Structures are given as structure tokens and as C-alpha cells.
Amino acid sequence: MKKVLSGNEAIARGAYEAGVRVVSSYPGTPSSEITDFVKQYKEIYCEWAVNEKVAVEVAIGASLAGRRAMSCMKHVGLNVAADPLMTLSYTGVNGGLIILVADDPNMFSSQNEQDSRNYARFAKVPMLEPSDSNEAKEYVKKGFEISEKFCTPVIVRSVTRLSHSMSAVELNERVEVEPKGLENNIPKWVMVPANARQRHIFVENRLKELEHFNNSSDFITEEINDSEIGIITSGIPYHYVKEAMPEASILKLGMVWPLPVERIKEFAKKVKKLYVIEELDPFIETELRAKGVKLRKLNRPVNGELSVDAVKKLFRKKTVKAKNPILNLPNRPPNMCPGCSHRGMFYAINKLKLFAAGDIGCYTLGLLPPLSAINSTVCMGASVSMAHGIDRASGGEYAKKSVAVIGDSTFFHTGINGLLNSAYNKGFSTVIILDNRITGMTGHQPNPGTGITIRGEEGPKVNIEMLCRAFGIKNVTTVDPFDVDECVRVLKEETAREELSVIITNRPCIFADRTVITNPYYIKEDKCTGCTACTRLGCPAISWDAKKKKALIDETLCTGCSLCPKVCRFDAIFQRGDK
């Protein structure tokens, strides 16, 4: 049966058909939907782990226990999981193991544009790169076979254009795999130096065998057309090449590490001019040059996505002359939703002009005007540790005018470690945990603070306040983020203190708990003085009538969160249904 599936849905389907037993992942665009699709398959145990390192380690355990396992993440997630990955390469696997990593060329929703192929080379493990949904499904299945055959973890690389594109997929049935049982093999699994030295030799040999395998594998397709131009490519760029250069001969690679150098050299003999077309780093190109393959130079940028037009331009082909873009259109930047529980705290931070070491999540949008209350964003968890560094670098002085801002999921991901460090090292910083009880930014996945699992089963709900106290932190305050005056008061008090403080907000995301949505508010025109205080909340439901010089609430968008009446000093805002 054929079905149109997104790349992500196809990857989930591949895991299902391959008889996978365990999937442990941490959400991250564009990979999040994979694990959400996996949850529809009852045969697979799946979970949201608290971070990618934990997720990969869970998968390693499942593999050691003799079952096929997969862990999915976005590109930066693999940085967090790099530690287990590097040594997993040495131990190898028992049940097949795939790490699915989704890159984001052009950074549609990421903080950097790193190219994960470098991890395959770094960890000396094979990497597969599908180019459409059907291949995505098939490569996951083949990946498990390779994993077990060569005793290696396999990385399958997706990109935004694969994960979030749809194309036809041929569906097959699930094939159960015989469980192998828990493997008790100390020289293989206990990586003390004496054992690891042996395993390193194994790893180098395995890489040679994999290259040999790749040279004769069906991951390579050779299309010989005109012998003038030959192009080596893989993944999504293959399709751009097919369309831009239909006359060229093409060698399409499916396994991009280790490279099938012999096959590439044979292909090189069949064409006059040889090129590599790849997105992001010159990964294939650099490797082939080092191996003595003669490649022609292209002036390809190493940032952003490729496209059919971009490929045409590289080969100086004519492209359609497009109409001029219209500049200066009113933008539609992402914004915190109406009713967002983060807004009030940012209003307070802005009011006190505090320096905010930020983190990654919906609350990063606090950066945008009119709130303009985020001063740094590096990686998940960094807000807490950076605030400690800011504090210690200034002998405690900067701690009086700065805060760390972190979401609940990010806190559980890696913020906890930073906070424990600040407590242990007696810092003075102030950490605000914006606990909206959900992983908002990536599509509202539950986390340890939500109290439910990925499949909606009830589970324990971590008590952040008690956790902080257990670290030895004395100043832990919970505030209502819709009460701006209270937020300002607590912020003043806690930043002034020469001790570590934690402030926790207690309102859920409107998607975590729909019951918080209530009667909308409206503005009494005669009472509105046009002071613009409410418009400075940046709420999408509040607009400004320039002619009347008064604010206006769109009642179809308003969730009744009660924040705007609290910032109105003229008592002009009222809730529907109470007179």
C-alpha cells in the first residue's frame, strides 16, 4: 500500500517495520514528530527522555539487552549525546541501534547550522542520508541490519527539507526480531583502558569493512548520461541536481560515511569534469580531495540551503528571472501566544532593566520588542551557568542587576546541573524558572513537570521547589507571573540578596491546560486614556487604534489571562461576564 508521508512519519514507520522495541528521544525541531508518530505503534516502548545524552544511553541499554533501539534528536542534541556516542562506537551494539539526527540548514528554528556528518567521521560510525520519505523508511530498516552486521551504532541523518516534506511511501508489515537477550561480554562492554585499546583496533577495522561494504552496496546509484559533467551528491541535494542538471551523470550516495572511495574513483574515470554538490560543510569534497580524487571547484556557500536555482547558478545556467521581492512588508514574527504565562515576568524584567541571561524555548521570544528582555542565548541550560559566571566575574556585583531565565523542560534538560553548581559554589545569582509545565517551543510535549508520559499515562510530577531546597538553596519563591507588581517586588528582593535565589512561576501554558482559558477581557473606551501600558505587553490580542488613540482587545484571541488589567493604571479593562 502507498501513502504520502512526511520524512518524520516515514522514519517512525521504518522503526516500526524494522521491529524496533525501544525509542527514547528528546524533542527538537525538525525531529520532534518522529517520536510522536512512534507512539501510535503499541509494539514499541517509547518515551521522552529528559535530554539527548540520557536518550542515547537508554537506547544503548536496550541494545545491550538485545533489542533494536532508536534515539531521535535535532543536530545540537547530538552535541549533548556526543559523550555516549564516542564510546558507544567502541562497544558496538547487541541489538541494532540507530541515532536519528535532523540538521537544519538555513536555521529555520535553530541556534546554529552545524553539519552532523562530521560526527560520523569523528565517532567512526556509518551514516546514512536518505533523500525522500520512502528512502527514509527503507534506510532506517537497512540501518538496523548494518548496525547488527557490523556491530556498530548507525547514524541516520535527516534535514528540515526531508523531515518536513511529504512524498509517497510503500508501506510494509512489521517484522519482529528475535530478542538476543542481555549480553554479558566484559571485554566488549566495559570500557576500561585495557579493553578500550582492543576495541579501538576493532573500530578501525570496522571502518575499513564498512567502506568495503559501501563500495558494493545498493546505497549507491549511478546514472550515466553525458560524460562531460559528473556530479557526486546525496540526500535532498540529489533532487536539486536532477532538476538543475538533467544532462549530467550522477553518482548518488546513500551512505555518506565511510565514503565508497573506490566506486567514486571508478565514476571519476567515466566523466570529464567531476563535481560534488552537498549542503553545508564541504564534507565529501574535503575527504575526496585528501584521497586524491580530482574535483573541480565550485563557488558554493557553506551556509544556508541549496535549491534548484542555486545549483543552476553554480554551473552558470540560466534561471528564470523572478519578480522583485516586495521589501518592507509588515512582518509576522513569531510571538508569545495570547495568554502566555511567560509574558508577565518579562514585563517585570524589562521594567527593572535587568540583564537577562536567556535560554532556549518560547521564552526566548522575550527578546523581541516591546518586551526586549533577553540579553544572551547560547544553548540549552546555559542561562543558569552563565548567570553564575557573570556573578563570579564581578565578585557578586553583576548578580544584583542580572537574572537567568529558563523554561521547565530546559531546566530538566541541563539547567539542573548548572543550578547545583551555583549552589555548591556559593553563587549569588537569581534564577527564574518559567514553569509552564510543558515543552512548548517544540510542539507541547510533556516533561517530568507535566505529570504525564508521552502516551498520556499519569506519572510522578517533579516538585521543583523541593528539588531546589534539596540542593541547599535557601531562597526559593513561587510567584504568579500574571501579577506583575508581585514579580517586580520579588525580583528586586532576590537580586539584591548576596545569596543564590530561585524564582518559580506557577501558571501553565494554555496548551498544557486548556481549562485556564476563560472569559475574554475588553477595554472601556471612555476609561482608556491611551497611555499604551497594555500595548507594551506585546500581546497579540491587544491592538492600538491609531485614529482614536486607544487600545483594543480582540476578544476572539483573548484567553482571559488577567495580565493586562494588572498593568492598566486607569482601571479601563474588564472581563466579560462580570459586571
Next chain:
Amino acid sequence: MKYDILMFGVGGQGTVLSSDIVCEVALESGFDAKKSEIHGMAQRGGSVVSHVRIAEKVFSPVIALGEADILVSFEQMEFLRYIEYASDNSTLILNTNKIFPPGVLSGKEEYPDKIIRQKLKLFKYVKTLDALDIAKSAGNMKVAGMAVVGALARMLTFKKDVWENVIKGKVPSKTIESNIKAFNMGYNI
């Protein structure tokens, strides 16, 4: 035959579901079809775009600049943002409903009514509809997107019952009736 269709609107207008439907109808009708979308932060009122490509065999999931056959604008001004994709022969399906961007709401920018009027002339053929009005008479404000799909369906060669079957399989069962009604009203405009 080939159709390159660019569909876009504001998060929450049903652009993604609509493009799913087009893709599936094409496949059901025996063609190859691919679609690609950027919907990073759709929930937060951002702009959403789907590329739908239909042909005997489709390679790139992304439409090249200047090569869209049909632009489908779920919001009145959004087609301006994607004008680079239009060719000299492009058709525009335009939902005249407006959703004001934040800059317009806060009074700092103006809704580009004048530019809209000017740029509509760039299209060989423009079909306009008021999708919210249609949705209202279909009895469910949430099916506005399906009226736009109906208007698009009229321009393509796929059979009407294939569209209806695909829609029935894609929308919540309680809303099948209103969705089909909106689709037909859009189709018959």
C-alpha cells in the same frame, strides 16, 4: 502535465492541512507529488508556506523562484511576501480575509492595501473569495480553509469525488459535513 502550487497563510488558517489534501488527491489520481513546508512556529501567528509539486515524476520538493503555476493566498496580503515565486502566467487564488500583522495592530505600520491593488495586476488570472463568509454559511467558522481548497480544486484536472473522499478522510468526522459544504461553495465560485 505539471502543477507547482505555492500555498501560504498565517499559522492556524489550515494551510498545512489544505496542502496535505492537494498532495494526496494528486497521488490518488496517479501522479507523483511532493510537498515541503516551513511551519517552525505556526502557533504563534507566523507566516506558513507549503510547496506542492505535482508531475509524472517530481524531484525537488521546493518550487523554484518564478516557477509557481498557482499561488494560493489564505490571507489577503500574504501573496506579496511570495511574489518572487510567481511567473508571468501564474494564477492567484486570493482569500480576501485580512489578518493584521503585529506592526499594524500596534499602529506602527499600515496594512499594504495600495500595494495589494498594484501587484494584483501582475497575475494573468486572479480568483478572489471571502472564505470566512463561506464558512459562516457552511455553519462552521473553522472550515474557511476548505473553501480555498474548493476554489483551487476547480482549477486542477482531478476529479471532484476524489477531492471529496480525501477531505472526508482528513478532517474530524464531526466536521465532514461543513467541510464538504465549504469545499463545494469554494468550488462553485
